[in-house]
Amino acid sequence: xxQKLKLSSLALGSMVKKELIIMTRYPVNFLVSFVxxxxxxxxxxxxxxxxxxxxxxxxxxxxxxxxxxxxxxxTFFSSTLWEMASGIRWEQYQGTLECLYLTPASKxxxxxxxxxxxxxxxxxxxxxxxxxxQALFGRLPFHNLGVAAYIFTMTIAxxxxxxxxxxxxxxxxxESAILTANFLQFSLYILCAMFFxxxxxxxxxxxxxxxxxLSYCIDAFRSTLMGYPPGFPELLPIEQExxxxxxxxxxxPLLGYLLYKAAERKVRIEGSLGEF
Amino acid sequence: xxxxxxxxxxxxxxxxxxxxxxxRAKKMAIEALKGINLDIYPGEIFGLLGPNGAGKTxxxxxxxxxxxxxxxxxxxxxxxxxKDEEMIRASVxxxxxxxxxxxxxxxxxxxxxxxxxxxxxxxxxKRRRIDALxxxxxxxxxxxxxxxxxxxxxxxxxxxxxxxxxxxPILFLDEPTITLDVPSAHELxxxxxxxxxxxxxxxxxxxxxxxxxELCHRVAIxxxxxxxxxxxxxxxxxxxxxxGVIKIEGVIPSEAYEAVRLLSGVKEAALTKEKDLAKLIxxxxxxxxxxPSLIRTLFENGATIEYISPxxxxxxxxxxxxxxxxxxxxxxIK
Amino acid sequence: MRGTLTQFGWKTSLxxxxxxxxxxxRLRSRYKGWLLLGLIIPIVMSAIIxxxxxxxxxxxxxxxxxxxxxxxxxVAYIILGSNVFMIVSRALWDFGFWLRRExxxxxxxxxxxxxxxxxxxxxxVAIYNALHSIVxxxxxxxxGCFLFRVNPLQGNIPIALLxxxxxxxxxxxxSLLYGAMVFKLKxxxxxxxxxxxxxxxxxxxxxxxxxxxxxLRAVALLFPPTWMSNGVxxxxxxxxxxxxxxxxxxxxxxxxxxxxxxxxxxxxLATERRIKRNEGVGMF
Numbered sequence: 001x002x003q004k005l006k007l008s009s010l011a012l013g014s015m016v017k018k019e020l021i022i023m024t025r026y027p028v029n030f031l032v033s034f035v036x037x038x039x040x041x042x043x044x045x046x047x048x049x050x051x052x053x054x055x056x057x058x059x060x061x062x063x064x065x066x067x068x069x070x071x072x073x074x075t076f077f078s079s080t081l082w083e084m085a086s087g088i089r090w091e092q093y094q095g096t097l098e099c100l101y102l103t104p105a106s107k108x109x110x111x112x113x114x115x116x117x118x119x120x121x122x123x124x125x126x127x128x129x130x131x132x133x134q135a136l137f138g139r140l141p142f143h144n145l146g147v148a149a150y151i152f153t154m155t156i157a158x159x160x161x162x163x164x165x166x167x168x169x170x171x172x173x174x175e176s177a178i179l180t181a182n183f184l185q186f187s188l189y190i191l192c193a194m195f196f197x198x199x200x201x202x203x204x205x206x207x208x209x210x211x212x213x214l215s216y217c218i219d220a221f222r223s224t225l226m227g228y229p230p231g232f233p234e235l236l237p238i239e240q241e242x243x244x245x246x247x248x249x250x251x252x253p254l255l256g257y258l259l260y261k262a263a264e265r266k267v268r269i270e271g272s273l274g275e276f
Numbered sequence: 277x278x279x280x281x282x283x284x285x286x287x288x289x290x291x292x293x294x295x296x297x298x299x300r301a302k303k304m305a306i307e308a309l310k311g312i313n314l315d316i317y318p319g320e321i322f323g324l325l326g327p328n329g330a331g332k333t334x335x336x337x338x339x340x341x342x343x344x345x346x347x348x349x350x351x352x353x354x355x356x357x358x359k360d361e362e363m364i365r366a367s368v369x370x371x372x373x374x375x376x377x378x379x380x381x382x383x384x385x386x387x388x389x390x391x392x393x394x395x396x397x398x399x400x401x402k403r404r405r406i407d408a409l410x411x412x413x414x415x416x417x418x419x420x421x422x423x424x425x426x427x428x429x430x431x432x433x434x435x436x437x438x439x440x441x442x443x444x445p446i447l448f449l450d451e452p453t454i455t456l457d458v459p460s461a462h463e464l465x466x467x468x469x470x471x472x473x474x475x476x477x478x479x480x481x482x483x484x485x486x487x488x489x490e491l492c493h494r495v496a497i498x499x500x501x502x503x504x505x506x507x508x509x510x511x512x513x514x515x516x517x518x519x520g521v522i523k524i525e526g527v528i529p530s531e532a533y534e535a536v537r538l539l540s541g542v543k544e545a546a547l548t549k550e551k552d553l554a555k556l557i558x559x560x561x562x563x564x565x566x567x568p569s570l571i572r573t574l575f576e577n578g579a580t581i582e583y584i585s586p587x588x589x590x591x592x593x594x595x596x597x598x599x600x601x602x603x604x605x606x607x608x609i610k
Numbered sequence: 611m612r613g614t615l616t617q618f619g620w621k622t623s624l625x626x627x628x629x630x631x632x633x634x635x636r637l638r639s640r641y642k643g644w645l646l647l648g649l650i651i652p653i654v655m656s657a658i659i660x661x662x663x664x665x666x667x668x669x670x671x672x673x674x675x676x677x678x679x680x681x682x683x684x685v686a687y688i689i690l691g692s693n694v695f696m697i698v699s700r701a702l703w704d705f706g707f708w709l710r711r712e713x714x715x716x717x718x719x720x721x722x723x724x725x726x727x728x729x730x731x732x733x734x735v736a737i738y739n740a741l742h743s744i745v746x747x748x749x750x751x752x753x754g755c756f757l758f759r760v761n762p763l764q765g766n767i768p769i770a771l772l773x774x775x776x777x778x779x780x781x782x783x784x785s786l787l788y789g790a791m792v793f794k795l796k797x798x799x800x801x802x803x804x805x806x807x808x809x810x811x812x813x814x815x816x817x818x819x820x821x822x823x824x825x826l827r828a829v830a831l832l833f834p835p836t837w838m839s840n841g842v843x844x845x846x847x848x849x850x851x852x853x854x855x856x857x858x859x860x861x862x863x864x865x866x867x868x869x870x871x872x873x874x875x876x877x878x879l880a881t882e883r884r885i886k887r888n889e890g891v892g893m894f
Contacts, residue, residue, distance in 0.1 A: 029800040036807045043810070046817040047659060050678050051667035067662070179643040186654040193661075200661035291888055337890055342722055344886045353613075366616040366725035376716025381640045382633065393629030394724035394731070396622035397615045405615060422640070438720070445613040 037129035069222035085181035143227035154249030155217040161252030168263035213248040279315035285348035310501040323492030375431035384419040485591035520563030532577035630734025689754040691815035706785035710798035765846030777838025783870025790881040
């Protein structure tokens, strides 16, 4: 058992190393991530100046908190979704997915190995974005770091699980996966109010938002870091939101894993693993 | 007779990077063509034979204007490289990149129609030509389906049809049978012969010597960017007819191979290994005198022999005689 | 031409352009989901900014917006900005990235083997892209106005259309310039993503470039889509042309129409030549 764990860890380590090496062979991608973070923060400020210039006369920090903290979480969501969709899709297209399956290494490790380097990179990127925001907005609020860290951890676990579920979807639908990822990403930007408060959403959209666990993660995370100003959290009291987030973070990874194994079994029975 | 393809001192150097670590790389110059001189005459099927990495595809890409040579020049159908590129492309039909080179979301007919337009074929001629090609190549059942639904062999047939779309006087066929099954490959070779009978000049690259022997009027053997032999198949075989060829199959350790190479009377020897069996080709003078010492040397060095035969000379033997390697060995720079 | 079916002439050259348009139309029609996504993205983008603006400004959102831009109709302003940005984005992806995509799928060598000038093929791609973009623009603009309850038929529509259509020409020049870079550097997705973000920033999807510091304003004015975007908004919403009148702004845009395609094509040809001199166009 210990030997098996050791070998699995070694295999996972190799796969993470492979993904990191591939990332370093794309230096422009490196640069682009920083540039886009800077531009997003700047655009957020300009929007604020257009609509609420009086807020810019004081500190923009409270205003910035809603958008920046929401954006911080959204980057992890987007990068996981895209890594699962495009990563597997690319392996299918290149024909290397079958090669991966011919090795005795765990396919699950292969999935995890795709996401880990991306998470590391997204983390650096998001931190850089927050620093930019600090420099431009003024000091962003950073209250209740312990609770925020817990929410972040549970959210990431839930996003991981969602990612595995999406990987299952990609194995099955192949070409439509990228398109679906696009639709999903854009829909959730609105429905989970990643860049603006939930109060801005029309009522009928808000009803849908309340059905999505990620909405509570976004709401709780930024409310907690902002120190629960009046009106925040917007969806439910923080205690109830924490329960939902905990359930999301514990159930979703398991559900995602089971869905992935089921999809894997299905494509191996059908013989469509090598198809793209 | 004036050559239809004239190549003078054609050279091509690639620049590449060799990874020395995660962030470091060293620039490398790779000479893919080292001064090729060649004349190909109208109406012949000219074979270009060589292992992977020899420079066959690079040569064809230079002649079809996909690559600009580093030095030298060539004339194709009277038009010079780098001066009359559009006229060269109008004079040739090409089958170069295998089953890539088609739009997978378009049907076979739509692909042919599109590329026919790119070849500036007037609409009425284009329609007729497409229908003729569908009939010749037996594409009726598949031509109105999207290419993504085709098998490998069907894609290759469509690519061949695309190469014939403008009915050019010169055809460049780069390993056209590589993914085809035996009957389809046979069918394609029959079409190639028929096209040649109708006056087409064909430059045919392959690393299967049986194909070259079957089809080609003349063959050039290319290795590491240079032409090492040129002539008709019979002329090339005659260059080593004075010598003999012995083929041995069995378990042949490398010490045995090295010992054979040092034997007096052995001109060249090449060893290839396939699974557990090795194939040794020995080119030497007086095979009947050489045979006993050859067998003794092999046994003394731990070899076991499954099969031995003095053989009819093939083009691969010519290649072995010139290079000491077989055609199976990949000579691409790693 | 003797010995082949090829016949060079203006008719067959026109046929090349039409065939490219038809092929792209066929290819695009086989990806219906992406067509739908192209309609949804600008609406989602607009919605994000509109909701954010409303949240930030509250009841004074329109008033504040008027003070900064000259119009209180921030919904139409943002919808127009998003839609013009989509045209730019589509030009980058479908035109600038087009070469790279052909390279990845292996069809680029097939195109280069044909006795056809790349200029004709690029013209076909550009015309298709322009038609697709304009049709998409009208549909998404109408849809966005319907969803957010604004009147789409306001202001000087013919002048707006003039800015929109004329603005496409230098846009393709810029895209070709970018395409040459992508062709050479190969990290296509990252480069195009960066170009999209930079374009959205410089054009001002939801703000006028007057908010920029002077240096950045000058850079934005060197970017042709900025003129296109401002021209359309100024015509329809009365926010003010850069040089005061529509014909002066149009004159600048016309100058871009001449310069940018020339620059773009020259750079593209030089890059193409360099690539053919080394690894060849098929290497991806």
